[in-house]
Amino acid sequence: MDLEIRHLRVVCAIAEAGSLTRAAAALRMTQPGLSAQLRRIEAMLGGTLFARRQEGTVPTPFGELVIGRARAVLPGIDGLLADTARAARRMSAADRIRVGSVGAPLLGHLLLAVKALLPEAHLTARCQYSPVALLDDLAAGRLEAAVLGDHPDLELPQREGVALHAIVTEPVFVLLPATHPLAARDEVPLPELLDEDWAVPRPDGDRTREYWASVCALTDRAPFAPYEAEGRQLIEIVRAGLAVSLCQATFIEVPGVTVRPLAENPLWYRHILAWHHDGPLAACGTEVLRRVADGYLSTCSASPTYARWRERHRAAARPVAVPP
Numbered sequence: 001m002d003l004e005i006r007h008l009r010v011v012c013a014i015a016e017a018g019s020l021t022r023a024a025a026a027l028r029m030t031q032p033g034l035s036a037q038l039r040r041i042e043a044m045l046g047g048t049l050f051a052r053r054q055e056g057t058v059p060t061p062f063g064e065l066v067i068g069r070a071r072a073v074l075p076g077i078d079g080l081l082a083d084t085a086r087a088a089r090r091m092s093a094a095d096r097i098r099v100g101s102v103g104a105p106l107l108g109h110l111l112l113a114v115k116a117l118l119p120e121a122h123l124t125a126r127c128q129y130s131p132v133a134l135l136d137d138l139a140a141g142r143l144e145a146a147v148l149g150d151h152p153d154l155e156l157p158q159r160e161g162v163a164l165h166a167i168v169t170e171p172v173f174v175l176l177p178a179t180h181p182l183a184a185r186d187e188v189p190l191p192e193l194l195d196e197d198w199a200v201p202r203p204d205g206d207r208t209r210e211y212w213a214s215v216c217a218l219t220d221r222a223p224f225a226p227y228e229a230e231g232r233q234l235i236e237i238v239r240a241g242l243a244v245s246l247c248q249a250t251f252i253e254v255p256g257v258t259v260r261p262l263a264e265n266p267l268w269y270r271h272i273l274a275w276h277h278d279g280p281l282a283a284c285g286t287e288v289l290r291r292v293a294d295g296y297l298s299t300c301s302a303s304p305t306y307a308r309w310r311e312r313h314r315a316a317a318r319p320v321a322v323p324p
Contacts, residue, residue: 005077007041008070011049014038015067018056028157030210033203085141085161097280099125100134101147103231105250106167106271109295110147110288117284117291129201129230131156131272138162138274145275151211152268163282165273165289167296170249171309171316172267175234176258177241183258190266191219199227199234199243212246215266249306250299259305265316271296 010027014034017023024034042049049063059067097114101107107125114123128134131148138146139159148164150156156164174193176183182192194216200223203209216223227237237243239256248269253259273292275281281288301307310316 003041003044005074007037007044008074010034010037011041011063011066012070012074014050014057015059015063018058020052020057023057028207081140085139095120095122097121097123097144098142099123099145099147100137100143101125101127102129102131102134102149103127104147104149104248104271105299106147106273106292106296109292109299110145110273112295113288113291114145114281117287118280121280135159135162135274138276141276144279145273145281148272148274150270150272151207152270154207154211155270156272161277162274163277163285165285167271167273167289167293169268169270170306171261171265171313172246172269173249173251173259173261173305175238175245175247175251176260177238177244178256178258179241180244180258182244183260185260187261187263189263190216191221193244194219194221194223197227197243198223198225199229199237199245200225201230201234202228212267218266249309250296250303252303253305259303261305261309265313 010023013027014020014023017026020034020038021031024031027034029037038049045062045066047062048060049066050057051060097118099107099110099114101110107127111123111125114121131146131150134143134146134148135156136159137143139162148156152169158164174182174188176188182188200209200212213222225243227234227243229237234245235254235257238245239254246267247259249261251259273289275285300310
């Protein structure tokens, strides 16, 4: 592993916070995850950076050396990133629009809206799992727009110059093997799922697994997750009858799997569109939001399970009001 800028930021954050717990909160990480990352950084640099004492985390002499150099380097790097981001935005005219997306039903609607409103634009798209990585790319000028998502109490961080527009907050549903006894239910209580093996996505910047675990903990139980997978692989594990999982409400059933709502709607997911305040979408942003919101509603109607849920819970999940 090579030393990266983010490693220097982690070291400085721990020094400023005076404890791993406070630093983890500031960095929006879990404390065990931060501890593991610190151990990797120390192994890479070849020395212990912090001494753990009762009153907190204190830099060692070796740590003081590293922290001093990091604090001298980071302002210059931040200035470079800010300058290049501004330059990239200036060069990113309306004839080039790069869109990033998490796995969500909004991407197609966003691309169609951009093609209709900016027909001369050279439009490209790429997908990845982590919304935080996409948000960083957007803030740095490597993307012009992005489809993102987050969870209640685990909202995405704000980035200077980036506008975040929530489209809708929808319930999280359960993904079951079609032959599973719970598939015959109209709704599935979350505690009953905790008797099953789970397939879950790998840990990433969207904190999905952390959110799932925190809600399950309210039942005083935790899911047993022997399978870690995403996308098609996760579906195949469920289809094989090896595990259950959770999915977005707009997930369209495929042969061998069944989608059902969770009883009492304990889990939620928020769909977000993001772009620069001064980017090529800013001038037509209201119309983009309107078209994407309308597209989302059409996606809802194409998912029978979610359409029935929305009919029963009319006030619970509606697209945000778009200004006229």
